Amino acid sequence: MHExxxxxxxxxxxxxxxxxxxxxxxxxxxxxxxxxxxxxxxALEFAFELLRAGTLAESARLQIVPVPATCWCAxxxxxxxxxxxxAECPRCGQPSAELRRGRxxxxxxxxxx
Ligand SMILES: [Zn+2]
Numbered sequence: 001m002h003e004x005x006x007x008x009x010x011x012x013x014x015x016x017x018x019x020x021x022x023x024x025x026x027x028x029x030x031x032x033x034x035x036x037x038x039x040x041x042x043a044l045e046f047a048f049e050l051l052r053a054g055t056l057a058e059s060a061r062l063q064i065v066p067v068p069a070t071c072w073c074a075x076x077x078x079x080x081x082x083x084x085x086x087a088e089c090p091r092c093g094q095p096s097a098e099l100r101r102g103r104x105x106x107x108x109x110x111x112x113x
Pocket of ligand 1: 073074075076077089090091092093094
């Protein structure tokens with residue numbers, strides 16, 4: 001379960017940022033998770049419960065912000081969502097070569113005290 005390693009790094013980063021800001025505790029961690037990031041949100045939550053004890057994030061909430069997969073159509077000059085992972089433009093039918101969003105796995109923001 002590589003979510004444990006990811007969450008370990010996320011908490012470490014959050015704690016570092018909170019310390020730099022002079023915070024005593026972290027109230028909330030918001031994490032952007034793309035539909036194609038390859039991680040399971042439930043596994044991230046489980047890992048968070050395991051790893052937060054004894055850190056500044058001990059009583060923090062974990063907010064997972066899902067990011068849907070989105071492609072860019074160069075012909076229509078517009079974005080379209082790819083819920084079924086078929087990267088084909090619904091307007092003109094052309095396959096897209098550019099995935100714009102959906103691979104995110106990053107700390108979005110922190111609420112600290
Ligand atoms: Zn198109």
